[in-house]
Amino acid sequence: MKAMIQNPILPGFNPDPSIVRVGDDYYIATSTFEWYPGVQIHHSRDLANWRLVTRPLSRAAQLDMRGDPDSGGIWAPCLTHADGMFWLIYTDVKRRDGAWKDSHNYLVTAPAIEGPWSDPVYLNSSGFDPSLFHDEDGRKWLLNMIWDHNRTGGDRFGGIVMQEYSVEDRRLTGPVRTIYRGTDLKLTEGPHLYRRDGWYYLLTAEGGTGYDHAVTMARAKDLFGPYETDPAKHILTARGTDGLLQRCGHADIVETQDGQVYMVHLCSRPLDETRALPVGDGGIHADDVRRSPLGRETAIQRLDWPTGEFPRLAHGGNAPADTVPCDLPPHPFPEDAPRVTFDGALPPAFQWLRTPQPDRLFSLTDRPGALRIFGRESPGSAFEHALLARRQTALSFRAETTIEVDPGDYQHFAGLIAWYGRFKFHYLAVTADEDGRRVLTVFSCAADWPDARVTYPITPVPLPDGPLQLGCDVDGMTLRFRYRTDGDWTDLGIALDQSAISDEAGNGPGSNFTGAFIGICAHDTSGRGRHADFTDFTYQPLNGGPQVSHG
Template sequence: MTEFSTIKNPILPGFTPDPAVLGHEDDYYLATSTFNWYPGIQIFHSKDLAHWDLQSYVFNDPEFLHLAGTDTPAGIWAPDLSFDKKTGKFWIVMCQMHNMNGNLFDQDNYAVWSDSINGPWSKPIYLNSIGFDCSLFHDDDGKHWAVTLEWDTRKGYQHPGAIVLEQFDPEQGKLVGPTKRISRGGTDRGCLEAPHIYKHNGYYYLMTAEGGTGYGHGVVVQRSKKIEGPYESDPQNPIITSTPYRYFRRGDPDSLRIDLYNPKASLQKCGHGSLVHTATDEWYVVHLSARPLPGTTNCTLGRETSIQKVVWTKDGWLHMKAGGTLAQPTTEGMKDVKVSEAPQAVGVNADFSKGSIDKHLMSPYGPRTEDWCTAKNNPGNLRIYGRQSFFSQFEVSLLASRVDSFRTLVSTELQFNPIHYSQSAGLVLYYDNSNWLFARIYHSETLNGTALAIMKGEKGNKDEYILDRVSLPDGHAQLQADIEYGDAQFYWRKGSSDDWQKLGPKIDISFMSDEQTGGFTGLMGGIGAWDAYRRQSFADFKNFKITPKK
């Protein structure tokens, strides 16, 4: 008797957008966008498609990956994962978005390969700069093809452009031959992007995202007997979405489209799909999704990753196993593969007494290096030296990980002895360089000593909760942010035997959402320091935790 388990969505809650999935034997790998965060491109691993563990990263070399000065949400976009059966090599394609001003979009697409999904990866191979969301398809005749969204910048032409096909020669390490436009979309939703090509039963299937990366998003499928087309559209398109009705928005550059919010959908913004054929001979589409704060359209957790089981119809199209096109909060698991009851939200538990830095911790604009972040100078602690403020896009001393639950505790314990008012260290809730909350230990000239207080960055403007500051003579404290959906309450105490005391008021954190910032990243919790005095101060952190509440 065949048994099925249920997979709950999202499978990767929190800031994990633009998923690309790959099945290799009975292992499954998933890559997501990391934007301006180092290391670049997270690789997750799963056995059941329901629970995913962070396994490795791809890029951590500033000589190649220059992210300093990158405006959020530029950086690393939409990695693609593929496996070439003829050579046994894993391939990753990524876009490095440098600049989005004027909608001209300056970007470069690169490919890397490895004999193992864990690397080491080859030196980046430059592909093109024609657009973004590039992916590779390895045909069974030995040819390799790159498909990219061609970002059309011309006035009067349809925005954003077309999907283009180019042959890739791995021996020469470059694209060869002509560039052919193969699709301008399978629907009238507009905002075409995220192309992937798959082959099944003699057809080439082009899977794209349409409708923008916001509330009108959808997974769209077209097919052709020839890889260069012409491609016909599935009459049901989009096959997965949060807005299961037809609408016309070709040429509309608005990708967020808040007016298309569907109050009846448990998952919003569903699109940007990636197809996987399992070892159990079943098919799934992993896709981007989001969950707004209750009663709002504000998505503080950012865009997440969900999954839907799909089946091939008699006439050769992919449709959701559950029926319809509305993305579902649960989907049927693989046959005879048990799905555990473990929660998808797992948080972080970084104990620095072990002398290592937890792999979940990332840093913005550049890699963590010994000159500002070390576990060596004070055994049992992580020492972070202050550099530029959190408004900066360059040398920022911040380690953070995604917040993956609406109800979460973010905490740390630290020792910091500042001597100048421009030196700060503490606990951070961070969306981007313009939007953050900082429970910081700093030097107060008014109190003539060390103090603890909250500073806020909102849309690039600074505010300080001066009336709520606390004297902290010895510079030692445990700090905690208690997140309840759209609110955060900070707490502090001297030691574990003491009671938690409130620090400042309850703060509305909905300003750290895609809808309020105009970006599309997600909320991170972290620890960090800055020093505008002489860049000599440091803080010693004992631990850092992100703990989802039951």
């Protein structure tokens, strides 16, 4: 009996997967957007069990995202292996709204997946979703979608372009060629190129990253085309379905040691309460009602790819499967402990926002055994925001932390936060009232700019001095905060909308690209940088499904 892989294989915010095999090892690189360090790379031996091994963009020379917008930053990395090296292509998006995009593409390399990763080579800024194709003759070609700001009507995707990369000169060279313009689904992006059976096969994503998302393939005998679209058009899409996996698209293909072919792709899992919506001629409608707090995740499908033909999903049709067979020997990794402490190292699951100067945000040495977070700018800042968080990977979970903080006034606040972006969060904060007395309050912001409003759902609760514990319980659409000073936990008696901490809330799918995080933070809008100390953090999923190891 074959082993079965349960989708998604990378739960929680892990979109735009790029996969490569080196010997018996498989690696997937995914987008991290405004979260630092940039790009997550997971490792597996069996395509079912994965562990985080590195985030390679970890210093200012490689990445500085201060000022990048929410859902800007690192888009759609491409990871390949050739000439004894790993090659990583990535985009840093500085502007994503309006007619223009500022999207700068770079290349870094490393002799091993753990590094050391080089300083970047600048490539171009003509569009996003770059990938590097290593042809059989040794030449290398950069592909990316091109952004056409002159177009109107919402589709400024000008097609897939290609240009040669000179390893010797460390730059792009020669003409830029448009090789494919996509299908009538439009919004053609996410290119990956493969050489197989005398053909060049071009894999793209189409339809935007909402509920019309799809994977399209075309092929040509000549590298430069013309590329003919697969008669079936879309090799994968969840468009018009109401299954577990939705928004399926942006894919990459890998071949196993024994010649089996698999495709990894992004997907989302809308909350049960919002999944079953009417289906119309153009696909699922009322997209703004469906909510996916876990963001865009990574799933896998098995392919049949007969010689000289286009590939097809092994289970038939073009809708995704929830489980996929695999012949590889099982290779599990140790599971993460729910509770972590801060005794000298930041737990691998945690990231921060935008800045390459983490010492400005936090210290693991100022107070041994504690994570000291220095209050910086407000929760709305896109520059210096002292927030450290980990991905929400299950639709229901509990989280807890122990905090020690003595706010001198109401401009200093710190605590536990459920976070999507600067205009979507729920924040259980310790602060002070106008008389300087320590209190517990809740800040909630559940919409996108420019309609965002911070609300205050509770009357501030007086607190005694000393350490206290903060907690939250998420059950699908609902978040409840609690706290404890001595004795039993006290529920604050409010239910907040956790579905608002999702891609679709506010401006709808295709406008937001990350996912829900749960974490700890400190803010000091006076500019004095007053701190808060955290001694532990617990994240405990409360429903089934795969959990990714971070060790």
